[in-house]
Amino acid sequence: MSLPNFDSLPNFKDLPGCAWDVWPADDELGTINLLTDEVVKRAAQEEIRTGKSISLNWPVNFPENPMFARRTPEVTQSIKIPNLYTVRDDDIHFNTQSGTQWDGMKHFGLVHQGVYYKGIAADSLPLGRHPIPDPLNIDPKLSQLGIQSTPPKFQVLRLSFFNQASLDWAKHGICGRGVLLDLVSFYTEGGKDLPYDPFNTHAIGVVDLEACAKKQGVEFRKGDILLLRVGFVRKYNTTTNEIRGALGSKEETFAGIDNSDDMKRFIWNNHFAAIGSDQPALESWPAPKGTHHLHETLLGLWGMPIGEFFDLEELAEHSKQTGRYTFYFSSWPMNMYAPLFSRKYDVLTISPKSIGGCASPANAAAQF
Numbered sequence: 001m002s003l004p005n006f007d008s009l010p011n012f013k014d015l016p017g018c019a020w021d022v023w024p025a026d027d028e029l030g031t032i033n034l035l036t037d038e039v040v041k042r043a044a045q046e047e048i049r050t051g052k053s054i055s056l057n058w059p060v061n062f063p064e065n066p067m068f069a070r071r072t073p074e075v076t077q078s079i080k081i082p083n084l085y086t087v088r089d090d091d092i093h094f095n096t097q098s099g100t101q102w103d104g105m106k107h108f109g110l111v112h113q114g115v116y117y118k119g120i121a122a123d124s125l126p127l128g129r130h131p132i133p134d135p136l137n138i139d140p141k142l143s144q145l146g147i148q149s150t151p152p153k154f155q156v157l158r159l160s161f162f163n164q165a166s167l168d169w170a171k172h173g174i175c176g177r178g179v180l181l182d183l184v185s186f187y188t189e190g191g192k193d194l195p196y197d198p199f200n201t202h203a204i205g206v207v208d209l210e211a212c213a214k215k216q217g218v219e220f221r222k223g224d225i226l227l228l229r230v231g232f233v234r235k236y237n238t239t240t241n242e243i244r245g246a247l248g249s250k251e252e253t254f255a256g257i258d259n260s261d262d263m264k265r266f267i268w269n270n271h272f273a274a275i276g277s278d279q280p281a282l283e284s285w286p287a288p289k290g291t292h293h294l295h296e297t298l299l300g301l302w303g304m305p306i307g308e309f310f311d312l313e314e315l316a317e318h319s320k321q322t323g324r325y326t327f328y329f330s331s332w333p334m335n336m337y338a339p340l341f342s343r344k345y346d347v348l349t350i351s352p353k354s355i356g357g358c359a360s361p362a363n364a365a366a367q368f
Helices: 030-034 037-047 152-162 183-191 206-216 232-238 241-246 261-269 294-301 313-322
Strands: 053-055 074-081 084-095 101-103 176-182 202-204 225-229 255-257 274-277 306-308 326-331 347-349 359-361 364-367
Touching (some): 037 176, 037 326, 176 183, 176 206, 176 313, 183 206, 183 225, 183 313, 232 313, 261 294, 294 306
Parallel strands (some): 176 225, 225 274, 274 306
Antiparallel strands (some): 074 084, 084 347, 101 306, 101 359, 176 326
16 A cells, blocks of 8 residues: 655645545545554564563553543442342443543544544534434444444445445454554663653654664554553652642643654654554643644544553563564454443443444553
């Protein structure tokens, strides 16, 4: 698959690098299109050698006080029969973006233009709760651009009505060669202090990403899933409960990659399928005044999954010990069938049903 370079992509309004014409008009996979069967097969054959597996997920109830005014996760155990403690259920209520997550195309569009990926008008997609009693009769508007779209049987019906079987990230999966850039170890080599606070605004540029990759002996290839260890989870694990608790109420300021055109050029021209980090926001937050969020380009112009709050601590230690910074990456966003949304944030109540989500827990692992 031949792809244009960043500077060959057209502008959309004042935003450079619009990739809407790279994929078919009805596409809802975005850069996940790069994870072809051959790409996934090659990654599995080359990277799975020892059988070692490492979870990349925080428990769903971390952090205890979520950022961006999101709901505190709740996990409640109950017994099904009074006084019989050997039969239990879980009730789990959490915001799909409070912890380890993929941001989907419906999470963040082009803010000033009022559209999502492929130019779909933001106000054309439903809000609120929509019961779906019939799995074979679902309003396509509910699933449009969702991480989860429609049940498999309904896909067959969609072929006759829409001339497409609308794949989504939940059914396709986000699997391929993962690449870790351990920026924390890169910056602190030789006992140096980390030159920034992960809990405060700091922008990391392309030069440092490329230098870290070179130091690790990593060469990128098309379809890689790039993970950046910036330091949020490391600091969260070692700081005080007072500081942890304050994160949910203070102004959101976080370290991350910069939102420059050079960064966009780096990400697009390396043709990553997805990108994520251990930070609450992939990019340095907040964006400098007068600039666009990097989310707008990645999600709105490219359809690229953004991972946040990935727990990369064990992965970083294993990579350091073995010298292996590439691995087989496997992630299966939750396949849910009746959306339950708040107006501002996608809130998930675990149940047998739900479609059309704007985000999902990552359910991710690295395999060596």
